[in-house]
C-alpha cells in the first residue's frame with residue numbers, strides 16, 4: 197500500500213553529472229533522512245523544519261563523511277506525490293549516489309518501481325491519469341511541438357475537455373434515468389430533440405479529438421514522409437542527404453533499394469520520419485515486386501509524399517509518373533522533387549516548372565548528391581504540415597490508449613443518436629450513454645483497473 201511504505205530512487209539520469217537528485221516519498225521520508233543527515237546547526241532536525249525549505253548539511257556513512265548535500269523538504273499534501281517528499285541533491289558521482297541510496301534502504305526506505313512517484317501522485321488525486329501519462333511524454337519530448345502538446349496535457353487541457361464531455365453526458369443520463377424511475381406515469385423529462393442536439397455536440401467534440409490523433413501521433417513519432425519515385429532517380433541519395441548520414445545504399449544500378457528504409461530526424465525543430473522505398477518500375481523479379489507493393493503502401497500511410505523525379509529522364513515518363521501518383525493520393529501533401537538539377541539546362545527545368553500544380557502540391561528543384569537546395573525542400577516540407585502551428589492551448593491526442601477510448605466512446609454516442617432517432621426506450625439509451633461515460637472515465641482514470649495502471653506506469657523510468 198502506498199500509504200505505508202516510503203520509496204526512494206535516483207531521479208536524475210544514470211551517469212555522472214554535476215549534481216544528482218535522490219528522491220524519497222512517504223510517511224517516513226523525513227524521519228529516514230534525519231537518520232543520515234547532519235546539519236551544521238547543532239541539534240537541528242529536518243522533522244522540525246517547515247515545508248518547502250532547503251537545508252545544507254552532510255551525509256555520513258557510519259562515522260565517515262560521504263558528501264555535502266542540500267535537502268529539499270516538502271510536506272503532504274503540497275508535494276509532487278501528495279506525500280511527504282525529500283529531495284537530496286548530492287554531488288554527481290555514481291559512487292556517492294549509490295551509497296546514499298543504500299543508506300536510505302538500510303534505514304527503511306524501499307526502492308521505487310518505475311513511475312511509482314507519478315503513480316502515487318495519481319492515487320493521491322494530484323493529477324488524473326491522462327496528466328500522469330503526459331509526464332512521461334513531457335520527459336521524452338524531443339521537439340517543440342511534442343513539448344507544447346505534452347505540457348498542455350500535463351497541465352490539464354485534455355482532462356478539462358474530457359470533463360466537459362462527461363458533465364454533459366451525466367446531465368443527459370440523469371434526465372433519461374429519472375424518466376425510467378417514473379416509467380409507470382409515462383412522463384418524458386428529457387426532451388428528445390434536445391437530447392439529440394446534445395448527443396450531436398458530444399459526437400462532434402469526440403470526433404474532433406479522435407481526428408487530432410494522426411497529427412498527435414506525427415508530433416510524437418515524427419511526420420511520416422514517403423520518398424517515392426522511379427528507380428535510380430536519387431531517392432536514397434535524398435534520404436541520406438536529409439539524414440546527413442549514409443543510411444541507404446546508393447548506386448547507379450536500377451532497383452538498388454528493395455525494402456523500406458526508415459529513419460527519424462529533427463529538421464529545424466520538427467520531427468520527420470522518412471521512408472525510402474523501392475523504385476517503381478515494371479519487373480518480373482518477385483522480390484522486387486514485393487518491395488514495390490510496400491512502396492505503394494507507404495504512399496498511402498504517409499502525410500507527406502516526396503515524389504522524386506530525375507530531370508534527365510524523358511519528359512513524358514516524368515509526366516506519366518506524376519499523373520499516376522496524383523491519382524493515388526487524396527488529402528496528402530505531394531511535393532515534386534525535381535532531382536539532378538546539376539545535370540540539366542534551364543530549358544528542361546522551365547518545362548517542368550510550367551506544369552500546373554494542384555493546391556496540395558509543390559515543386560522543388562534540388563540536386564540531392566551535392567545537397568543543393570535541400571534547405572528549400574525542408575522549408576516546403578515544414579510549410580506543408582501544421583505541426584509547428586500547434587498552439588499551447590490546442591488539445592491534441594497523442595496517446596494510443598486515449599485514441600482507442602475516444603473511438604469506443606464515439607461509437608457509443610453514435611448508437612445513442614441512432615437510438616434517439618428511432619425512439620428507443622430509455623433503458624437502452626442509458627446503457628449506451630453509460631458505455632460512453634465509461635470510456636471517457638477510463639482516459640482520466642475515474643475508472644481504472646490495476647492492470648491498466650500497471651501497464652501505464654511500468655513504461656516510466658525509475659525515479660519519476
Ligand SMILES: Nc1nc2c(ncn2[C@@H]2O[C@H](COP(=O)(O)OP(=O)(O)OP(=O)(O)O)[C@@H](O)[C@H]2O)c(=O)[nH]1
Nearest residue numbers: 428429430431432433447451452453475563564565
Ligand atoms: N548528378 C547527380 N547524380 C545524382 C543525384 N542524385 C542521385 N544521383 C545519382 O543517381 C544514382 C541513383 O541514386 P540512388 O539514390 O541510388 O537512386 P534511387 O532512387 O534510390 O534508386 P533505386 O533504389 O534503385 O530505386 C546514383 O548514382 C547517384 O549518385 C544528383 O542530384 N545529381
Ligand SMILES: [Mg+2]
Nearest residue numbers: 431432452453
Ligand atoms: Mg534507392
